[in-house]
Amino acid sequence: xxxxxxxxxxxxxxxxxxxxxxxxxxxxxxxxxxxxxxxxxxxxxxxxxxxxxxxxxxxxxxxxxxxxxxxxxxxxxxxxxxxxxxxxxxxxxxxxxxxxxxxxxxxxxxxxxxxxxxxxxxxxxxxxxxxxxxxxxxxxxxxxxxxxxxxxxxxxxxxxxxxxxxxxxxxxxxxxxxxxxxxxxxxxxxxxxxxxxxxxxxxxxxxxxxxxxxxxxxxxxxxxxxxxxxxxxxxxxxxxxxxxxxxxxxxxxxxxxxxxxxxxxxxxxxxxxxxxxxxxxxxxxxxxxxxxxxxxxxxxxxxxxxxxxxxxxxxxxxxxxxxxxxxxxxxxxxxxxxxxxxxxxxxxxxxxxxxxxxxxxxxxxxxxxxxxxxxxxxxxxxxxxxxxxxxxxxxxxxxxxxxxxxxxxxxxxxxxxxxxxxxxxxxxxxxxxxxxxxxxxxxxxxxxxxxxxxxxxxxxxxxxxxxxxxxxxxxxxxxxxxxxxxxxxxxxxxxxxxxx
Numbered sequence: 001x002x003x004x005x006x007x008x009x010x011x012x013x014x015x016x017x018x019x020x021x022x023x024x025x026x027x028x029x030x031x032x033x034x035x036x037x038x039x040x041x042x043x044x045x046x047x048x049x050x051x052x053x054x055x056x057x058x059x060x061x062x063x064x065x066x067x068x069x070x071x072x073x074x075x076x077x078x079x080x081x082x083x084x085x086x087x088x089x090x091x092x093x094x095x096x097x098x099x100x101x102x103x104x105x106x107x108x109x110x111x112x113x114x115x116x117x118x119x120x121x122x123x124x125x126x127x128x129x130x131x132x133x134x135x136x137x138x139x140x141x142x143x144x145x146x147x148x149x150x151x152x153x154x155x156x157x158x159x160x161x162x163x164x165x166x167x168x169x170x171x172x173x174x175x176x177x178x179x180x181x182x183x184x185x186x187x188x189x190x191x192x193x194x195x196x197x198x199x200x201x202x203x204x205x206x207x208x209x210x211x212x213x214x215x216x217x218x219x220x221x222x223x224x225x226x227x228x229x230x231x232x233x234x235x236x237x238x239x240x241x242x243x244x245x246x247x248x249x250x251x252x253x254x255x256x257x258x259x260x261x262x263x264x265x266x267x268x269x270x271x272x273x274x275x276x277x278x279x280x281x282x283x284x285x286x287x288x289x290x291x292x293x294x295x296x297x298x299x300x301x302x303x304x305x306x307x308x309x310x311x312x313x314x315x316x317x318x319x320x321x322x323x324x325x326x327x328x329x330x331x332x333x334x335x336x337x338x339x340x341x342x343x344x345x346x347x348x349x350x351x352x353x354x355x356x357x358x359x360x361x362x363x364x365x366x367x368x369x370x371x372x373x374x375x376x377x378x379x380x381x382x383x384x385x386x387x388x389x390x391x392x393x394x395x396x397x398x399x400x401x402x403x404x405x406x407x408x409x410x411x412x413x414x415x416x417x418x419x420x421x422x423x424x425x426x427x428x429x430x431x432x433x434x435x436x437x438x439x440x441x442x443x444x445x446x447x448x449x450x451x452x453x454x455x456x457x458x459x460x461x462x463x464x465x466x467x468x469x470x471x472x473x474x475x476x477x478x479x480x481x482x483x484x485x486x487x488x489x490x491x492x493x494x495x496x497x498x499x500x
Contacts (some may be wrong), residue, residue, distance in 0.1 A: 002147040003172045004072040006179065006215035007065075008033055014190065014217045020062045022222045024047075027062045029217070031071075039070025040141035042134070046122065048100050048400060050075030050145055053155065055094050055102030055121070056201065057081045057112050060222045064125050064200045065210055067103045072172075075145035077169070078154045080201035082482050083108045090115025097155050097167055097359055098165040137343070148274050149319055151174030155359050156203050156300040167359035168301045175207060175354040177305040181324045182212040185294070185308050186242050186269045190493075192218030193243045193266075195234060197226050199482045203304040204274055206271065210246050224483060228252035239266040246274035247281060248484040250293070254285050255422055255445055267291045269311065273298060274411050275389050275485050276415040279318045296320055296389065301375060302327075303353040305391055318413075319388040320381075327351030331383050336370075344392050344407075347381045348374040380407070397488060399426075402434040404466045408488075411469060414459050415440060420448035421455070423478050429493055439471040441491050443478055 010019070011033035019029040027035070034161045048054060054071045055100030056078055071078045081093050083105055089415050090111050092100055096328045099121045116123035127130075148154070153175055155167040159431040172266035182188070186208070194213040198205030213220045217285055221238045223230060231253055233396035247482040250272060253259060272282075286292060295383065296308030307329055309321035323329045330338055339345040357365035369375050380392040392407045399406040408426035415424035423443040431437040452472040460468040471493070479490035 001149065001172060001176060002072060002075065002144045003175050003179075003211070004036065004069045004144050006176070006211065007036060007069045008073075009441075010214055010217040017112065017190070018219045019214060020196075020220045020222065022060070022062055022067055022224065025062060026410070032066055032214075034140065035066035035135060036069035036073050037142060038135040039067050039137040040074040040083060040145075041139040043071065043074050043076060043101060044141060045139065046101060048074065048076055051077065051152070053079050053097040053099040053482075055078045055079045055101055055104075055112075055116075057079055057083055057085070057090070057108065058126060058201070059083050059103040059105055060196055060200050060205075060224050061105070061403070062222070063105075064102075065220075068200075068206075072153055073141060073144050073153075075147050077152045080154065080206065082199070082201055084482070085111060085115070087111040087114035087118070091118035092165070093157060094119035096157075096165075135352065147172050148315050149176075150356070151181075152356060153311050154206075158300055164362055166364055169309075169356040169359050170303055171356050174303045174353055174355065175211065175328065178207050178305050179211045179215050181353075182208045182305055183216050185296075185305070185310065185324070186212065186244070186271055187311060188212050188216040188218055188242065190217040192216060192236050192242055193240045194220050194244070195231065195238075195240045196216060196220045196222040197231055197243070197245055197288065199413050202483050203298070203300045204246075204483065208271065208273075213242075226252075228256040228257050232256065232258050232264070235267065236263040241266055241268045242271070243267060244271040246366070246484045247272060247277045248275075248480060248486065250277070250285050251281055251423060252484075252487075253400045254281070254288060259288060263339040264289050264291065264451060269294065271296060271308075274303070274483050276412075278413055280413070280416040282317055287400055294321075295378075296449070297389070298349070298353075299377060301355045302349055302377075303355070306351075306353060309498075310317045314386075316384075316388050319390050321389065322387050323351070324353075325347075325352055329389060330389075331381055331389075341383050341385050344380055344382045346395060347377040347379045347391075348390065349377060350374045362388060386439060399428040399436050399438055401431075401438060401466055406438055406467050408438075411438065411440065411459060411463065411467060414462050415442060415455065418450065418455060418458050419449035420444050422446075422448075423486070425488055425489050425491055425495070427480055427488050431481055437471065438467065438469040439473075439493055440469040441475050441478060443475055 011029040016031035159164040298304030422445040429439040
């Protein structure tokens with residue numbers, strides 16, 4: 001099947017229902033489906049055909065799903081891109097997949113234009129009013145182009161934290177099955193109103209918010225960029241039933257002044273992924289808002305959902321739950337041996353959600369996916385006797401202090417328990433004798449006070465002596481990526497970080 005059929009099916013069943021909105025701007029299902037048909041016709045007129053790659057450099061606006069499904073409708077492959085990329089980066093993201101065209105938001109068009117020129121691609125600017133005029137004279141591609149389950153639908157580029165970004169090729173089958181699983185997980189239906197706070201160019205927002213909601217005939221209400229106050233306002237205004245976010249979003253909403261009076265009574269499901277959710281943050285958010293958070297796990301390479309705490313079943317705070325239907329997960333040693341319950345190793349994943357491979361990177365694909373189809377995640381975890389998985393940390397974030405393994409997440413969990421701490425990130429610091437030392441950057445809650453020494457003492461009382469951070473420093477904000485995920489690699493360690 002072609003993933004674009006999900007939109008066409010919803011449009012046939014509910015043509016006048018609200019499909020996507022951004023404040024007062026609303027697109028019905030009929031209008032969204034028509035726009036996607038015109039985008040497909042526009043691309044076909046420019047020589048784009050099935051299998052060709054097309055970039056999308058748009059923020060969370062209704063134009064995004066129109067362009068996304070238009071690309072897929074034609075049988076082409078969508079390459080979603082961060083709107084904040086610079087010209088040099090844009091050139092890479094277009095040249096690497098050999099994209100023919102890129103749709104770029106007018107406010108960020110210059111980097112897109114220069115990148116497209118360098119990559120030999122055409123840049124189509126998306127400007128309100130002008131874009132509608134362009135589509136109005138475009139011939140509709142009325143039929144959805146048939147595609148095999150194994151045909152590529154989307155190429156999502158990894159963050160490139162360990163080198164050059166690689167494009168994960170996700171198929172129509174990958175995304176359709178993950179969409180079905182997400183609909184069941186979050187109980188998505190025609191009456192659902194999903195808050196589109198996650199960037200749609202990112203796998204979490206794209207699959208779990210946009211694809212699932214539009215496939216089920218619900219309404220996707222967008223935030224152009226995440227703001228906690230605005231998010232609380234939209235939840236109340238539009239009677240949002242499903243909220244999906246990363247931990248920093250939950251923290252920002254919890255600590256916003258409006259949290260005390262916000263009407264969030266419509267919320268039925270809250271889902272968290274993208275990074276580990278501190279247990280203390282989960283507990284406090286649930287108490288304040290009266291809503292259960294389901295935590296799960298996945299990667300761009302797994303479409304993204306691999307495991308979740310399932311609604312209606314036993315939930316374990318701090319756990320990423322159990323694998324979704326049709327997916328297998330296990331924990332292995334560095335030597336590739338299966339590890340028993342309780343032991344820490346790398347998560348590997350196999351199932352319908354695992355990508356086709358990295359675009360034009362056979363060696364990287366072979367390194368990531370073994371001959372039996374197991375994808376190596378790079379995440380360290382343990383599985384308990386009940387089959388629930390608990391993320392310990394990213395393999396690359398592991399700190400080895402004097403020969404002892406220190407998992408940053410364990411220290412972060414303790415820091416979040418301190419009443420003055422809003423956010424915390426534990427990182428490695430080079431050390432001449434021990435090899436690596438433990439450091440912690442901390443953001444305090446508004447109006448709260450605590451010294452680095454006090455925070456250090458708080459942690460020291462609760463964990464083994466080799467684990468507590470010898471360096472603690474306070475910062476106003478932690479660096480974050482487009483989804484709000486904390487970027488540890490960008491944290492600067494002060495030359496004279498307080499030490500004990």
